Amino acid sequence: MLHIHKVSELTGVTVRTLRHYDQIGLLQSTSKTEGGHSLYSNGDLKKLQQIQFMKKIGFRLNEIKNMLNSSDWDWSDSLRNQLSYVKQEQENLNKMESALRELIHGMAIEDENNEIAIQKVMQLANSNKVLQQKYRRTLFKERELKLWKKVPNMTSDHPDTLEWIALIGQLKRFINEDPGCSNVQNIIRRMDEKRAETFGGETEFLDKLWDVRMSEKKSEQLGLYPIDQDVLEYMNAAYKIFIGKKG
Amino acid sequence: MLHIHKVSELTGVTVRTLRHYDQIGLLQSTSKTEGGHSLYSNGDLKKLQQIQFMKKIGFRLNEIKNMLNSSDWDWSDSLRNQLSYVKQEQENLNKMESALRELIHGMAIEDENNEIAIQKVMQLANSNKVLQQKYRRTLFKERELKLWKKVPNMTSDHPDTLEWIALIGQLKRFINEDPGCSNVQNIIRRMDEKRAETFGGETEFLDKLWDVRMSEKKSEQLGLYPIDQDVLEYMNAAYKIFIGKKG
DNA sequence: GCTTGAAACTGACGTTACGTCATTTTGTAT
DNA sequence: ATACAAAATGACGTAACGTCAGTTTCAAGC
Numbered sequence: 001m002l003h004i005h006k007v008s009e010l011t012g013v014t015v016r017t018l019r020h021y022d023q024i025g026l027l028q029s030t031s032k033t034e035g036g037h038s039l040y041s042n043g044d045l046k047k048l049q050q051i052q053f054m055k056k057i058g059f060r061l062n063e064i065k066n067m068l069n070s071s072d073w074d075w076s077d078s079l080r081n082q083l084s085y086v087k088q089e090q091e092n093l094n095k096m097e098s099a100l101r102e103l104i105h106g107m108a109i110e111d112e113n114n115e116i117a118i119q120k121v122m123q124l125a126n127s128n129k130v131l132q133q134k135y136r137r138t139l140f141k142e143r144e145l146k147l148w149k150k151v152p153n154m155t156s157d158h159p160d161t162l163e164w165i166a167l168i169g170q171l172k173r174f175i176n177e178d179p180g181c182s183n184v185q186n187i188i189r190r191m192d193e194k195r196a197e198t199f200g201g202e203t204e205f206l207d208k209l210w211d212v213r214m215s216e217k218k219s220e221q222l223g224l225y226p227i228d229q230d231v232l233e234y235m236n237a238a239y240k241i242f243i244g245k246k247g
Numbered sequence: 248m249l250h251i252h253k254v255s256e257l258t259g260v261t262v263r264t265l266r267h268y269d270q271i272g273l274l275q276s277t278s279k280t281e282g283g284h285s286l287y288s289n290g291d292l293k294k295l296q297q298i299q300f301m302k303k304i305g306f307r308l309n310e311i312k313n314m315l316n317s318s319d320w321d322w323s324d325s326l327r328n329q330l331s332y333v334k335q336e337q338e339n340l341n342k343m344e345s346a347l348r349e350l351i352h353g354m355a356i357e358d359e360n361n362e363i364a365i366q367k368v369m370q371l372a373n374s375n376k377v378l379q380q381k382y383r384r385t386l387f388k389e390r391e392l393k394l395w396k397k398v399p400n401m402t403s404d405h406p407d408t409l410e411w412i413a414l415i416g417q418l419k420r421f422i423n424e425d426p427g428c429s430n431v432q433n434i435i436r437r438m439d440e441k442r443a444e445t446f447g448g449e450t451e452f453l454d455k456l457w458d459v460r461m462s463e464k465k466s467e468q469l470g471l472y473p474i475d476q477d478v479l480e481y482m483n484a485a486y487k488i489f490i491g492k493k494g
Numbered sequence: 495g496c497t498t499g500a501a502a503c504t505g506a507c508g509t510t511a512c513g514t515c516a517t518t519t520t521g522t523a524t
Numbered sequence: 525a526t527a528c529a530a531a532a533t534g535a536c537g538t539a540a541c542g543t544c545a546g547t548t549t550c551a552a553g554c
Contacts, residue, residue, distance in 0.1 A: 107322075118296055
């Protein structure tokens, strides 16, 4: 158990930053003294390390928060990604080195070649950004895939499937009535319970389904049960009311 | 001559960023259309490349502006610095690679070794910051040295020296009178002309001298003519009035 | 010369990830 | 018990753009 200053010293992250992470709920120390002083564990250090990497490749703090909070975060996958990122950056730096040498070499002479060399160096400086984006996408895709695997795949004969179809069917019958009425809200409550079972803390659930409908391709790819857009819209409206009542 | 979008495309810097640099006077295109559209030259691209590097090692935009504006900026020095920075970063990444491998290797086992490995990785992630700071200092020191070489070194027998001594001597005689009076202001004007000759656009001149007096060590190191602090204070006051009248 | 759609400009306000105080609490060494 | 370093709390500040909305300019075809 380390206090905040020690963590800052060990990791090079400023105290203010740690407190900021605490505030926004990104990294809260596992334990606190009765007076409210933070005490960080080894697990917290691990998490901090992850945060640092994910920041480096361009994620924003709230994105990082979502990903780390999601129950299925794979620390080992992420480490392998880090390694592979490091190796790629090494290659980039090698290219950068030769480009710089070329530029320095041709510096005395002012000509066309020089312009090209300059552009080369600049693009290499950016290829680092490109690399970051690439790994951002990689991490994101991995996570998305894991999420999608949990979405009830309507073509498979997963036991959940029938229940989801039944629930959606029930909803359809009320599509011309008030989404706030008790019948509908009961169905929605059941759906929400099912959602909680299946997705744990994930709250983006409906947004996901929505996205699927928005792009036909995705739902083809994933072989999802096709839900009519009007039903989805209705469901969305009803769900919002449900959340409003709950919160 | 390239318009802004082309530059953005070639370099990977966003249009908005280029415009921002334009606004703050960091990088203004050498020519514009009569309608006010920017047209960037190859020199501008060079400058942009410098800016990118200096940003990468942690300078702030206004610092970069100062350094690049200063007449004695050495593009070739800076490139060599970039190269040396790149090579150091390569080494860092190598260390990072083995640290990561160590962590991944020992991941299955949860023990003390693991904690140490985590800290190692985190510190390496920061060693990048340390490196940046180092090169920031390097660049800064080089520039400071060049500035100091232009400060009239009072122990040498540079032709300027005598005139500076004379001016300061004259100023001393008025030290008990109003720093705004015409006699004093005339001396100050002459000093300012001399300053402009010697330092070009550098406006930090008096601040520099001030700093020297503040730390005895510096003035020893540089072998500057010792100016009494009260004279400096008086000079400072008179100079401020002078600037006020001028502006 | 005139139209026209794309690109550029000109503000203005928003945002992210902290930095920087200033003040109050809490931990701990004596 | 007291004193003094560390930590918390809160509030405001900031750098470097992003984003949006409205206007102007450019180049290209008719």
